[in-house]
Amino acid sequence: MAVTGRFALLVALGALVVGLAWPSGTGVLVVSGVLALAAVVDALAAVPVTALRLDREQEDTTTLRLGTSLEVALRVANPARRRAVLLVRDAWEPSAGAVPSRHRLVVPAGERRRVVSTLTPTRRGDRDAVRVTLRSLGPLGIGARQGRRVVPARVRVLPAFGSRRHLPSRLARLRELDGRRAVQVRGQGTEFDSLREYVAGDDVRSIDWRASARSHDLVVRTWRPERDRHVLVVIDTGRSAAGRVGDAPRLDAALDTALLLAALASRGGDRVDLLALDREVRASVLGATERDLLPALVTAMAPLEPRLVETDMRLLAAAALARAGRRSLIVLVTGLEEAAVTEGLDPVLGTLLRRHTLLLAAVADPELATMAAGRGDAEAVYTAAAAGAARDARRRTAERLGRRGVEIVDAAPDDLPPAVADRYLALKAAGRL
Amino acid sequence: MITGESGRVDAANTTFAANARRWRGPVLIGALVLAAALVVAVLTAAPRIGDLSPEGAAPEGGMALAHLLEDQGVRIRAVDDLDPATAVPGRTVFVAFPERMSTRQRDALAASGADVVLVRPDERSLTALAPGVRPEPIELPEPTDPACGVPAAVRAGPVDLEGAAYGVDPGLAADRCYPTDGQVGAASLVSVREGDRTVTVVGDATPFTNDALDERGNAALALNLLGAHPDLLWYLPVPPPAEPGQERSTSELLPAGWIWGPLQLLVAGVAVALWRGRRLGPVVTEDLPVVVPAGETVRGRARLYRRAGARDRAAAALRGDAHRELAARLGVPRGGGVAAVVDAVAARTGRPVAEVGALLDGPEPPDDPALVRLAGDLDGLRRAVRDTAADGRPGSA
Structure with a gap:
């Protein structure tokens, strides 16, 4: 039961009736009472909310990329023999960014109408339609019935993958490695590909003398970078991922890094798996084919959120080792905090490094440099000293890990994805995968 | 960032100016009406005399x-x-x-x-x-x-x-x-x-x-x-005050419509409250991830330093920063110790060894202003090394 603005207006106009024609308490009671009764009768005459049938056009979960918009439709069918005048609120979670929040809708008897809201989500993850609230107005428009229903719907908001713009240039370099261009790379870890005739400009060291002896011409060996390697991206969704750098948490930069690396490595002929965990495994993508990989990754990443817990590095190592059967490149996106590394990562480092190459990617905070350059008053100088100490600790941790054979990439959020991609290309060229 | 701020301030100022322009007309009209009302009041009051x-x-x-x-x-x-x-x-x-x-x-x-x-x-x-x-x-x-x-x-x-x-x-x-x-x-x-x-x-x-x-x-x-x-x-008859017992309050003198009409308006106010107060469904809540600025721990540590007056640690951190940068710039091998860096800096800039030594490896500053000065002096030293390097003077290690 609800009343409308028209009801309030009528009650206000009743003041004229009372003031001019019936100036007494009885007048007030009668005028107000008649109007209230009219509102109740009007509400009773409205189409019952329970009689309306609601459904969605999209049955399954729809996906969209963060930063884009999507229209979602709610269908309202009116099986009653009266016209339904409705105020509809299709309520989504606030960060789904649904507009307009409420709709006026007239559904003639026996017909069906659509209510379209535009979703512009403001953050990644699964966004649910919470409930639909309906207010059915009576024929006079002064009283209304109200009720709510749950009409489930879900949109999955995928990571924006802002680092996609770095992909073409890295793919070009991958092709250079791959020998599809004129430049032939010969390195320690490259594989023998085929023999062909020598042309001027080839490295004389690549001449295969044995084959040349069997042939009339000089024959050179060609090489290609190793393929079919395994890259396992492990994302730490624990406390270190929760810190906000710039406008976004570190986790977003980590996801961006993983996406760029996966797109690049899958084109490079390597198999890419993903693992995200803190105290338990939050997401895992295993054995996806090259074509399915990116959709599988973004879908798995969508609901990931950082959690304020210390990541269980033993679990991380065990899970990573279980998924990396053969020699792999393990890309671990985590923090470089001294204490966390000393107590968490150090003890398990040996088991990880025994068979695999470990690349540790950490999101650096550019604000640290700004703080370290602060001068002027005591507060700024103390902050600069603290920032300097923090940078020093971070550098020492990185050096210590580096000495143990871990590849370290420590970069600002925007620079991390291309930096990790470059390091991957370097490792691939060097045959260290 | 700063330009953005000032831009916003400018925008605010323009908005204020625009508002002032927009409101000038109504305010002027209001003032005129007030003045006219005053004049009329004065003129009509005078004939009473x-x-x-x-x-x-x-x-x-x-x-x-x-x-x-x-x-x-x-x-x-x-x-x-x-x-x-x-x-x-x-x-x-x-x-x-x-x-x-x-x-x-x-x-x-x-x-x-x-x-x-x-x-x-x-x-x-x-x-x-x-x-x-x-x-x-x-x-x-x-x-x-x-x-x-x-x-x-x-x-x-x-x-x-x-x-x-x-x-x-x-x-x-x-x-x-x-x-x-x-x-x-x-x-x-x-x-x-x-x-x-x-x-x-x-x-x-x-x-x-x-x-x-x-x-x-x-x-x-x-x-x-x-x-x-x-x-x-x-x-010149003046009505005498009402006799006791015959006084009537304003409400008794008001026509009944003036009392019950506004009462009905109050009821209308209640109706408006009912209309506006009825929500179209409850408020939707959502669990948001906890996100803390990553630099918060550094700031916290800075405040701790300051509260504890830990000038020794602060100075050591500042000196360590400068030491690392200078060593890298001058090519002093790591592990060479402070003395090697001091010598290299003194040789490059021509400053006395004692002065450079006091900056890079001196005693703890006695108070906060001294710490601020130390930070500034270390910056000066870095600049000096950078500038002489840019000049291409001999003596680099």
């Missing part, structure tokens, strides 16, 4: 008449309430504003034996003081001749009587002066003789005013009417 009273000096006042009467030896007393003891036969009571009399005052006047002159009385005063005389709905177009037997009117001749006219019930002995055209029985001055008292009803105050006293026979009429007896009570 000039009411027909013995002290009234304005055109509508009665000062000239009062002076003339006093010159003729008439004693004038201005009263605001009638004392029955003073209103005795043989005196004249001049009531300039009969409609201001309360019922009690009217009855008191009717009970007294004094002669009465009423200026344009309302119906209640007529009923109380001159029964049988009734107002006629007519305005006189022109001053006419007296055409009656009242001595004052006869002596005055034509006067400025352009106000109300009165009729007289048949059977009442009354003198009707200044009759109106065509209307039989309507006259602007009616004199009723009742025993030994005379009640004169004048339809217009004009003949008594300062402004018109010197025109036509106005002065003669006024002087003869009011100077008939040596004592004149110039009655």
